[in-house]
Every structure is written in structure tokens, then in C-alpha cells.
Amino acid sequence: MEGSVQFSEIQHFYKNSTVFLTGATGFVGKLVLEKLLRQCHVKHVYLLIREKDGVDAETRCANIFDGTAFDPLRRIDPEFFKKVSLIAGDCEKPDLGLSELDKASLIKEVEFIFHCAANTKLDATLREATNVNVRATRDLLNIAKEAENLKAFVFISTIFSNFTKFEIHEEIYESKISGENLINVANALNDTILEQVQLSLLSDWPNNYTFTKQVAEGVMKEEGKNIPTSMIRAAHIIPAVEEPCAGYVENVYSLSGLAVANALGVNRVNYYKNGNLDVIPVDYVVSQLIASGWYAGLQKLRKKRGDITSTEVLVYHCTTSQEKPLTSDEWMGVTETASREVPSAKMIRLPLTFNTACYYNFKLLTFIFHTFMGFLCDMRSKLAGRNSTIVEGYKRLHHLQEQASPYFFKQWYISNDNAQKLLKRMSFKDRELFNFDVLTINWELYFSNFARGLRVYIMKDPMSTLAEGRKKLKRxxxxxxxSAAFLVVFLYVISKVILFRVIFR
Incomplete structure (x- = not known):
């Protein structure tokens, strides 16, 4: 059957190849794995997975395939998992925690490396972020240099890696400190001294994640010079447009997490300044990663033929701000409206938020609508003999909002010329199979699926409970x-009493 299939140029390039993938337990990495298996017909994929929170690597590997993301692939090939092998390792350790035997196997067999692993925690320590985002990238590039049959090395970064700039082009900028020096500093100093060093290093950066990603890009530029390498800088990653299914999402951080808090009625206050909000659906990121690997591999072939003398890291931006811009106001408004169209039966309060760009207003409003109300609810729970966790939950929400605020209060011009050129180099069939053309996004349809995706995949509330959710919304x-009417009458009566006493005192 496969012999009768007409493969596209990109499919043919990846067909029967061996891939090494990091970050497969994450949102992007998992969907890269799914698409490589479903559409690229690769021969084998090695996954780097570590033990985490008491769950061993084998169990975490098996858990990857249990979710909805692999349903389309499972229908085509029920035994797809036989093409996947686990390699125990850890990006927090030197040489990614790989054994010499596993490293030798990778060097001998691997043709493509997709490096999707990262420490994305905005409150990660400098040491944690450096070891995963910088050292692991360097060590993996060293393995790539030795790989006997390497066709492409693909790396995912973020457009916010150059947070301090106002114009960001598809090039690698010089970092404040080299990757080698940062690795040495992060692992040689004790926590107290490292915190002091961090204050000077991160003077203009919002967190260790964006800073170490920028340093990692410098490592890519230095260590990836003569190997076929591509790098994608992605915007805020949001639920899928179409693949593996419309609205698919796993990431509960950043914009998706805030949208869930709004839809459940947990959040009452949005803290942001209106402006362009650069977002990108996850399936567009995945398609661009795979397409960029194809083109990087072509550059290796050109170099081998003598058409070019050297290869540089190819940088592509994966964004919507140039062709399909959204503002923060539009995002907040449409996500709230969409969530009311498919209300969750798990809704706690009516979805209703106040927006402010003033920090003091934010603190005042969150105290009134979150902390104070949460305190009253916790007191009621204590009196009933139940656990009281609402105030603590609101503390975490406020922490997330403050961590996200730098991205809402700064504007950038982000070019995407290279991404447009890459799209034009692709055949019509490849542009259908590996679509990352943001002009094809229908925002109205997208946000309808977005709300459903949050409801089903994050809130774990199936669409079968929609009628119950709508009844709850009306109630x-x-x-x-x-409550509003009672408050108005109460204030009116109080004001009349006060006024009467003033007049007839």
C-alpha cells in the first residue's frame, strides 16, 4: 500500500530515517513526535526521557501515547509505538545523562535531531535554567558533530529570547555572556553568590528562562557553524488549529492557563496593557520545525556538491503579528466570549473580569475580588471541617499574572522574512501537509475550537455536559x-440614612 502513495518532497526527505527527539513529554515535543510518525513515515525515533516526581522513564514514555494527541495516528497505525525507543537520560545532567553505549548508538544511527527540551519555568533558578537550556544544547551539538549520518539539527527557542530589543530579526544576536562562561559560573558558585551574580546578568531580563535561551542561541551560532542547523523562535504557543485535532492543548501555563482561570470564573482581574499580542498555534510551530529541518538538510547537500562553502544556523520566526495580528484586548474579549458559548459544568463563578494596566489597581482589585473573598470561603470551609486552599490558590494565580506581565507591557517588531521564504520554497502539497502560513487561520473559527479545547483537554469536562454548563451559566x-441589585439597594438605603442624619441632626 505504501508503494502506491505519492510522497511530497518533505515526506520523502524524512522517509525511513532515524530521529533523536528531546522534550517528548512536553506540549511541542509530543506533537513533533506524533507528526513525524504520522506524516513523515520515519523508520525509528529515539526519545530522551528522565525519571520525574517518582515516575520512572518507562512509565512516562508509555504515558505519552495514551492521550488524544495520538488518536489520528493510532487509527492509521495501531502499532506505531514499535517505532519508538526510550533512551534514559536527563537534560539537567552533563552529556544529557547519556550512557556511553547510548551515545555511541546515537552517533552511529541518528539522521535528524530535534531538540525541544527546555526549562520553561519562569521562576527557575539560574543554575537550573542554565544546565537545561544552555549546557544540554551544547552537549547535544557536540554529539551532532560526531553523528555519522546527520542530515539536520533542529532547535526551538522563543521570540522573547531577545527581550531587551525592540526590533527582532531572524538572526542570532550577541549574548552578554558566552555559554561556556555561564555554564562554569552557574555550576562553580554557591547559591548565595550566584544570586548576586544573577542580579547583574539579568538586569534587563524578566526571568532566567528568556535569558538562558538567548545564551543558548549564542551556543547554537558557535557550535552549529558547520552542521546543518535550523532554529525556530516561537511566539506564545496556543492550542492547535487543526492537528492532531482542533483546539488540542496541554499547556496550562501562560495564556492558556489564564484563559482557563477566566472561563471557570476563578479570575476576576486581568493585568495587562493593550497592544499587539504575538501568539502562534502549536501545530504551526510543529510544521515549521519539520519544514526547517528539511531545508537545513538541503543546505548540507548543497555544501556537499560544492554549491556553497559553509552553512550558518538558519533562523525562522514563528509568529502571527505581521500577517494575522491580535491585540491583548481582542484576546481577552474573544476568549471570554468563546468560553461563555461553551460554558463548563465545572464553572465556579460567572466568567466576568476587570482589565487594568495599573499595578496599584491590580493589587487593590485582586485583594477585594480574590484574596478577601477567598478568605471568607476558606473560613467557611474551616468551620465545616474541610481543607481551606482558596487563598493559597489565588497567591499562585497572582504570581503567574505578575510573571506574565512583562510580555503584556512591552511591544516588539518581529520580522519573519526567512519564514516567508521557507514557505515559498515548499511545494503546494507540502504547504498543505506542513502548514504554518498564518494567513490561513480563521480567528473566529479558531476561538470557537479554542474554548472547546480548554474545556475538554484542560478542564477535563466533555462536551456531553454542555447543557448542564449552560444551565449553570444562567443560574x-x-x-x-x-447580588448587584441588592448591593445597589443597600448602598442607596445607607446613603439615604446618612443623608437624613446629616440634614436633621
Missing amino acids: KLKIQLL
Whole structure:
């Protein structure tokens, strides 16, 4: 059957190849794995997975395939998992924690490396972020240099890696400190001294994640000079447009996490300044990663033929701000509206938020609508003999909002010329199979699927409970209106009493 299939140029390039993938337990890495197996017909994929939170690497590997993301692939090839092998390792360790035997196997067999692993925690320590984002990248590039049959090395970064700039082009900028020096500093100093060093290194950066990603890009430029290498800088990654299914999402951090808090009625206050909000659906990121690997491999072939003398790291931006811009106001408004169209049966309060760009207003409003109300609910829970966790939950929400605020209060011009050129180099069939053309996004349809995706995949609330959710929304709306009416009457009576006493005192 496979012999009768007409493969596209990109499919043919990856067909029957061996891939090494890091970050397969993450949102992007998992979907890269799914698409490589489903559409690229690769022969074998090695996954680097570590033990985490008491769950061994084998169990974590098996858990990858259990979710909805692999349903389309499972229908085509029920035994797809036989093409996947686990390699125990850890990006936090030197040489990614690989054994000499595993390293030798990778050097001998691997043709493509997709490096999707990263420490994306905005509150990670400098040592944690450096070891995963910088040292692991360097060590993996060293393995790539030795690989006997390497066709391409593909790396994912973030457009916020150059947070301090206002114009960001598809090139690698010089970092404040070299990767080698940062690795040495992070692992030689104790925590107290490292915190002091961090203050000077991160003077203009919002967190260790964006800073170490920028340093890692410098490592890519130095160590990836003469190997076929591509790098994707992605914007805020949001749920899928179409693949593996419309609205698919796993990431509960950043924009998706805030949208869930709004949809459940947990959040009452959004803290941001209106401006362009650069987002990108996850399936567009995955397609661009795979397409960029194809083109990087072509450059190796050109060099081998003598058409070019050297290869540089190819940098591509994966964004929407140039062709399909959204503002923060549009995002907040449409996500709230969409969530009301498919209300969750797990809704706690009516989805209703206040928006502010003033930090003091944010603190005041969150105290009134979150902390104070949470305190009253916790007191009621304690009196009933139940656990009280609402105030602590709101502390985490406020921490997330403050961590995300730098991205909402700064604007960038982000070019995407290289990404457009890459798209034009692809055949019509490849542009269908590996679509990352943001002009094809229908935002109205997208946000309808977005709300459903959050409901089903994050809130774990199936669409079968939609009728119950709508009843709950109507009930919450009535309660809200009655509460507002009571408050108006109460304030009116109080003001009359006070006024009467002033006049007739």
C-alpha cells in the first residue's frame, strides 16, 4: 500500500530515517513526535526521557501515547509505538545523562535531531535554567558533530529570547555572556553568590528562562557553524488549529492557563496593557520545525556538491503579528466570549473580569475580588471541617499574572522574512501537509475550537455536559444580577440614612 502513495518532497526527505527527539513529554515535543510518525513515515525515533516526581522513564514514555494527541495516528497505525525507543537520560545532567553505549548508538544511527527540551519555568533558578537550556544544547551539538549520518539539527527557542530589543530579526544576536562562561559560573558558585551574580546578568531580563535561551542561541551560532542547523523562535504557543485535532492543548501555563482561570470564573482581574499580542498555534510551530529541518538538510547537500562553502544556523520566526495580528484586548474579549458559548459544568463563578494596566489597581482589585473573598470561603470551609486552599490558590494565580506581565507591557517588531521564504520554497502539497502560513487561520473559527479545547483537554469536562454548563451559566448570571441589585439597594438605603442624619441632626 505504501508503494502506491505519492510522497511530497518533505515526506520523502524524512522517509525511513532515524530521529533523536528531546522534550517528548512536553506540549511541542509530543506533537513533533506524533507528526513525524504520522506524516513523515520515519523508520525509528529515539526519545530522551528522565525519571520525574517518582515516575520512572518507562512509565512516562508509555504515558505519552495514551492521550488524544495520538488518536489520528493510532487509527492509521495501531502499532506505531514499535517505532519508538526510550533512551534514559536527563537534560539537567552533563552529556544529557547519556550512557556511553547510548551515545555511541546515537552517533552511529541518528539522521535528524530535534531538540525541544527546555526549562520553561519562569521562576527557575539560574543554575537550573542554565544546565537545561544552555549546557544540554551544547552537549547535544557536540554529539551532532560526531553523528555519522546527520542530515539536520533542529532547535526551538522563543521570540522573547531577545527581550531587551525592540526590533527582532531572524538572526542570532550577541549574548552578554558566552555559554561556556555561564555554564562554569552557574555550576562553580554557591547559591548565595550566584544570586548576586544573577542580579547583574539579568538586569534587563524578566526571568532566567528568556535569558538562558538567548545564551543558548549564542551556543547554537558557535557550535552549529558547520552542521546543518535550523532554529525556530516561537511566539506564545496556543492550542492547535487543526492537528492532531482542533483546539488540542496541554499547556496550562501562560495564556492558556489564564484563559482557563477566566472561563471557570476563578479570575476576576486581568493585568495587562493593550497592544499587539504575538501568539502562534502549536501545530504551526510543529510544521515549521519539520519544514526547517528539511531545508537545513538541503543546505548540507548543497555544501556537499560544492554549491556553497559553509552553512550558518538558519533562523525562522514563528509568529502571527505581521500577517494575522491580535491585540491583548481582542484576546481577552474573544476568549471570554468563546468560553461563555461553551460554558463548563465545572464553572465556579460567572466568567466576568476587570482589565487594568495599573499595578496599584491590580493589587487593590485582586485583594477585594480574590484574596478577601477567598478568605471568607476558606473560613467557611474551616468551620465545616474541610481543607481551606482558596487563598493559597489565588497567591499562585497572582504570581503567574505578575510573571506574565512583562510580555503584556512591552511591544516588539518581529520580522519573519526567512519564514516567508521557507514557505515559498515548499511545494503546494507540502504547504498543505506542513502548514504554518498564518494567513490561513480563521480567528473566529479558531476561538470557537479554542474554548472547546480548554474545556475538554484542560478542564477535563466533555462536551456531553454542555447543557448542564449552560444551565449553570444562567443560574450564575441570575445570582450575579440579584447580588448587584441588592448591593445597589443597600448602598442607596445607607446613603439615604446618612443623608437624613446629616440634614436633621
